Amino acid sequence: MKRRLLLALAVLSALLPGAAVAGEDKKKTGGESYIQINTLTAYTMRPGDRRGVMTVDCGLDVPDPALRAKVELVLPRLRAAYVQQVQIYAGGLPTGAPPSPSLIARNLQRATDGVLGKPGARVLMGAVLVN
Numbered sequence: 703m704k705r706r707l708l709l710a711l712a713v714l715s716a717l718l719p720g721a722a723v724a725g726e727d728k729k730k731t732g733g734e735s736y737i738q739i740n741t742l743t744a745y746t747m748r749p750g751d752r753r754g755v756m757t758v759d760c761g762l763d764v765p766d767p768a769l770r771a772k773v774e775l776v777l778p779r780l781r782a783a784y785v786q787q788v789q790i791y792a793g794g795l796p797t798g799a800p801p802s803p804s805l806i807a808r809n810l811q812r813a814t815d816g817v818l819g820k821p822g823a824r825v826l827m828g829a830v831l832v833n
Contacts, residue, residue, distance in 0.1 A: 735763055735764055735770065736763055736764075737761060737762045737764060737777070738761045739759075739777075739780070739781060741759055742757065742760070743758075743785075744756050744785070744788045744792035744793070745789075745792060746793070746795050746832060747795075748797065748832075749797055749798045755833050756788065756791075756792040756795070756801060756830070756831065756832045757829070757830070757833070758788050758806060758828075758830050759827075759828030760807075760810060760826060762780075762826065763824045765822075772818065773818065780813070780814060783816070784810055784813060786813075787812075787813050788810075791805070795832075806827070806830060807825055807827045810825045810827075811824070811825045
């Protein structure tokens with residue numbers, strides 16, 4: 703009997719109009735002009751001839767709404783260009799050397815401007831890890 707009552711309450715709470723509005727009011731992480739890029743990964747060599755993985759977390763700050771719409775359309779091309787840049791960098795990284803976030807950011811910014819055809823989207827770096 704209690705199960706039926708709990709099921710009925712669950713169904714009613716899902717149908718309430720306030721439940722749908724609560725999900726829409728959440729603030730997007732990083733602000734309205736921020737676009738999160740999925741984590742980029744590439745293989746690298748570690749000491750002892752073992753393979754390692756370099757991961758790069760980044761995003762884009764695009765204040766112009768028209769350019770932001772274009773970025774969202776070409777996001778797969780941007781991600782492919784970013785993965786290529788990270789793979790090239792990780793492949794040339796000397797064994798045991800720490801990665802250079804500033805050099806990676808410069809390469810990603812160059813790739814961003816190349817894919818978009820003009821400047822205006824700024825690459826924001828998060829974490830760069832080598833495991």
